[in-house]
Amino acid sequence: MSGRVEELNKNQKSINDISQIYGISSRTLRRRYEKRNQLLVTQGKHPTLGFENEKRLVSHILKLGDAGFPPERSLIRQLAYQFAEKLGLKYNFNNETKIAGPQWLKSFLERNPEIVVRQAEGLSIQRAKGLCRAEVAKFFDLLITVLTDNDLLDKPYRIFNMDESGVQLNNKPGKVLAKKGTRAVKSVTSGEKGETITVIACCNAIGNFLPPVLIIKGNTTTSERKVRRNYTERNEC
Template identity: 35%
Template sequence: MPRKRDRITEKCQWSLDALDHAIKRVNDDGISLHKASQEFNIPYSTLQKRYRKPEQSNPRLGRKPVFSLAQERILADHLIHMTNLFFGLDSMKFRKIAYECAEKLKIPHNFNKKSKCAGPDWLEGFLKRNTNISVRKPESTSINRIEGFNKEEVELFYKNLEEIMMKNKYEPHQIFHMDETGVSTIQEPG
């Protein structure tokens, strides 16, 4: 997780509610920006900036993310796509991909140029912003499972299962789950 740093600045001590109330007072009651800034304890320059450009009313402190939201969405979709192809990426490989993307797109970044990968703090921030994904060590997957897991094979399996169940009229206590053992056809990722 990105390190929790102690606050060393007095910036942005006001809340968004206070900012909204101050702007309403200026608009509705006609008080000056100076009076509103003193009344709501918001710096004058901040109130002036947010009053003139209300679309920027959601302030952010700290570094800006390296990638835009659309670019991060593409990275997250790539990670999901690779997982669906049974080729999951661990955190180090994903951090290297992020570095390569930033280099190819010529995006300014502070990633490690020596190891050619994004930092662990970047990855933790990325995962916080994209909560629908997780990065972990991929598990081994059998080649047979990869090749056999497609729509046609699954439909055929359930069609055959239904025919056998109807033909033999099995009861629930007569059904067992069995698995092939002794033959290893498992592909190690990486």
């Protein structure tokens, strides 16, 4: 029933059309439709921008998010003020800061549950460009071509992936017990910064790993023995 009422709200079909298609009483549909709209209007005060203009603002927010530029809460409050000014609406926003209040934003989010507050993650321009539909389709077309040309479609054991990571040789202190009120608690380590080595790992598509490769600082085998000795001593402790 709720899905049919939603069709009415989106003006997709008339009450009589939905009644005939789904075999639902037109009287019941009309009652549920009017009850839903009445509930929507009576949730607090009538919105400053109006329901129709709020939907336009929601659409704008969603478009910005799809483009990779989701707006912050402060920007939405500024847009609400500018919107009300441009349309000549009556409002109680702050004329000095030219921004809608936090209570307006809270009510706006309650009336439009398709918009939520989330912590954004950084995305470089290079990665953003690679996320477009054309680039993704191009990548998978190229992948199929490479797998086919090299006879790898049914041979996952021949598909390998390699990656490298930096590892510091010094141990990282964990949480310790100390006197209450102590601001700085020191714990002895093998070095404050430690020497960084590079670990190269490689495995295939069925989970078989090759022995890792370590790239260490030094030009002689003495450096290798030093790394091996430090690793052994740390594990024995």
